[in-house]
Amino acid sequence: MTDTITLPAGFEDLTELAAHWARATENARSAIRWSASAQDFAGFYAAFMPRLRAALDLLEQVPLEEMDEAQNNLFELACAFAEAAPHHELYGGSADVPHSFSARRFVPGHGDTASRL
Amino acid sequence: MTDPASTTLKPGAETFAHLGRSVAAIRAELGTDPVSVDAIRDPAIYELEREKIFRRTWLKVATTSELPAIGDYKVKDLPVVDASVLIVRGKDGVVRAFHNVCTHRGNKVVPTSDAETFGRARAGVVTCRFHGWVFGTDGPLRSVPLEDHFGTLDKACLGLREIACDTWEGFVFINMADPPEQTLAEYLGDFGTLFGGYPYAEATTAYRYSTVLECNWKVALYAFSEGYHVPTIHAGSLPGFRGIEHSDFKLIGPHASSTIYGLGMEAAASTAECARVLHGSAAHAPHPEQVPPGINPTRRADFQFELPNVFPNLLIHLAAGCGYPGMAFFTHQFWPLDHGRTLWEGINYFRPARNAAERVAQLHVNALHRNAWLEDTATMEDTFTGIRSGAVDTMQLMDQEFLIRHAARTLDRYLAA
Numbered sequence: 001m002t003d004t005i006t007l008p009a010g011f012e013d014l015t016e017l018a019a020h021w022a023r024a025t026e027n028a029r030s031a032i033r034w035s036a037s038a039q040d041f042a043g044f045y046a047a048f049m050p051r052l053r054a055a056l057d058l059l060e061q062v063p064l065e066e067m068d069e070a071q072n073n074l075f076e077l078a079c080a081f082a083e084a085a086p087h088h089e090l091y092g093g094s095a096d097v098p099h100s101f102s103a104r105r106f107v108p109g110h111g112d113t114a115s116r117l
Numbered sequence: 118m119t120d121p122a123s124t125t126l127k128p129g130a131e132t133f134a135h136l137g138r139s140v141a142a143i144r145a146e147l148g149t150d151p152v153s154v155d156a157i158r159d160p161a162i163y164e165l166e167r168e169k170i171f172r173r174t175w176l177k178v179a180t181t182s183e184l185p186a187i188g189d190y191k192v193k194d195l196p197v198v199d200a201s202v203l204i205v206r207g208k209d210g211v212v213r214a215f216h217n218v219c220t221h222r223g224n225k226v227v228p229t230s231d232a233e234t235f236g237r238a239r240a241g242v243v244t245c246r247f248h249g250w251v252f253g254t255d256g257p258l259r260s261v262p263l264e265d266h267f268g269t270l271d272k273a274c275l276g277l278r279e280i281a282c283d284t285w286e287g288f289v290f291i292n293m294a295d296p297p298e299q300t301l302a303e304y305l306g307d308f309g310t311l312f313g314g315y316p317y318a319e320a321t322t323a324y325r326y327s328t329v330l331e332c333n334w335k336v337a338l339y340a341f342s343e344g345y346h347v348p349t350i351h352a353g354s355l356p357g358f359r360g361i362e363h364s365d366f367k368l369i370g371p372h373a374s375s376t377i378y379g380l381g382m383e384a385a386a387s388t389a390e391c392a393r394v395l396h397g398s399a400a401h402a403p404h405p406e407q408v409p410p411g412i413n414p415t416r417r418a419d420f421q422f423e424l425p426n427v428f429p430n431l432l433i434h435l436a437a438g439c440g441y442p443g444m445a446f447f448t449h450q451f452w453p454l455d456h457g458r459t460l461w462e463g464i465n466y467f468r469p470a471r472n473a474a475e476r477v478a479q480l481h482v483n484a485l486h487r488n489a490w491l492e493d494t495a496t497m498e499d500t501f502t503g504i505r506s507g508a509v510d511t512m513q514l515m516d517q518e519f520l521i522r523h524a525a526r527t528l529d530r531y532l533a534a
Contacts, residue, residue, distance in 0.1 A: 017373055019387065020261045026480075031524065044255070049386060052387065052390050053390060054419035055474075055477075056390060056391075056474040056477065056478070057474070058474075059202050059472065059473035059474035059477060060394065060472050060473070060474035060475070061472065062473045062474075063471070063472055063473075064470060064472065064473050064476055067430055071473065075473045075476070078474075078477040079476075079477055079480050081387070082387070082391065082477050082481035082484060083480060083481070083484040084477070084486060085385065085387035085388075086354070086385065086387070086388075086484065086488060089385040089387060089388075090353055090354060090385060091353060097352065097353060097354065097488045097491045097492060098353050099350075099480065099492065099495060100353075100488070100491035100492050100494075100495045101328070101491045101492075101493075101494035101495040101497075103491055105328045105329075106326045106327075106328050106487065106490075106491065106494075107325070107326065107327050107328060107455075108324065108325070108326055109233070109324075109327070109489075110324055110325065113481060115476065116473070116476070
């Protein structure tokens with residue numbers, strides 16, 4: 001899978017990360033997050049947080065409906081990071097929000113809709 | 118916490134002065150005694166609530182932005198009033214509500230598989246799948262297969278059964294009473310003007326979460342109706358949200374409201390980056406000037422959002438981007454499924470992202486808020502179990518829990534009517 005993912009220039013080193021984390025929909029990203037370990041979150045954070053500013057700067061230039069494949073892959077990776085970062089920053093690496101209701105019982109109405117739409 | 122630079126009232130704020138209550142006034146008006154949990158515990162009271170509250174009050178069931186085009190419909194199944202409700206935009210552009218019931222033999226005209234079902238009627242009609250009866254999206258029965266095989270059939274009297282429906286600021290409400298005792302404007306009263314004028318309809322990006330909670334609907338409503346819990350329940354998700362102030366109490370007939378002030382939420386590095394994107398955009402930046410005049414009347418810079426309770430089961434938190442970065446407002450609704458089961462719906466509303474970075478940032482904010490809701494909902498089933506056990510007969514309510522005290526009193530008043 002890794003060799004099929006293209007990313008914009010300057011982000012090519014993140015293809016492995018994208019292969020694991022980048023997905024189009026919230027439900028698909030949640031499934032990956034729910035099975036992640038503290039080490040997974042820490043690794044994602046260490047690799048992507050220093051690149052978040054550059055990624056957002058690039059994506060800021062792109063209308064949602066005009067993303068090419070590489071831009072869309074970076075977008076989906078950034079979406080995954082946007083949702084995963086609190087688990088490293090706030091929840092001590094836990095895949096669950098501590099002291100919370102089961103996230104699996106929350107149904108997102110948009111869960112199977114691509115986040116770019 | 119009062120901002121010394123903001124001591125003058127916003128123009129128009131004086132119009133709402135009669136709604137405001139000091140803590141002393143709240144205590145004097147609503148009392149300070151413990152409040153009985155009987156209304157939560159007793160299934161017989163739930164049956165009364167169905168008849169005397171949910172069949173009589175105006176209930177929000179949709180937004181007009183969910184039905185942008187002619188023929189767009191939403192079906193909302195509402196077990197609390199034993200109804201499946203079809204909300205549809207007719208050819209004339211008017212949004213109407215009907216019982217989603219075929220007048221032939223009572224089948225659902227639009228089949229549903231969930232609490233909410235969306236679709237678009239073609240050619241201005243909906244067709245019952247059972248025998249093919251066709252109804253206009255404005256209600257009349259248009260055609261009946263084998264019509265001449267009925268001995269008598271008065272088609273003019275067999276249109277979809279209409280339900281009172283009206284809109285306020287893009288929120289679609291229904292009232293099951295025929296006719297309702299008050300118009301929607303009368304029912305909302307000063308709430309409609311206090312919260313009126315904000316461009317709600319521009320926030321068309323909606324992220325909706327729902328779950329079925331094994332608790333009475335008021336346990337869920339009350340858990341979301343106060344700021345007292347924030348420093349404890351949300352210590353995980355909102356570590357930066359310290360020193361919150363829940364004040365500016367307002368009583369508005371059956372409704373009530375209050376304000377959450379506090380410091381910003383950009384505690385984590387990722388949140389700060391996302392906030393930078395959203396705050397750098399005119400569309401998503403904080404717009405305190407759009408907050409209606411009766412809310413945050415002294416223009417405090419630490420305004421987060423207005424927290425009202427719209428009786429019986431709706432909360433509309435108006436933030437105008439001042440609280441969670443980029444979030445225009447968010448709503449909660451609590452739909453009883455039976456005495457001890459509740460469909461909770463939480464929806465975050467943003468203005469549309471203009472580019473991919475804004476969407477990423479919105480998804481981060483959405484996830485933070487969803488996670489906070491996961492913390493909120495964690496208490497509800499335990500609370501209901503505790504109340505059902507009989508261990509406690511009353512709730513002890515502090516000042517910031519006045520919305521609960523007020524809602525409980527309003528409930529009692531409706532049940533006694």
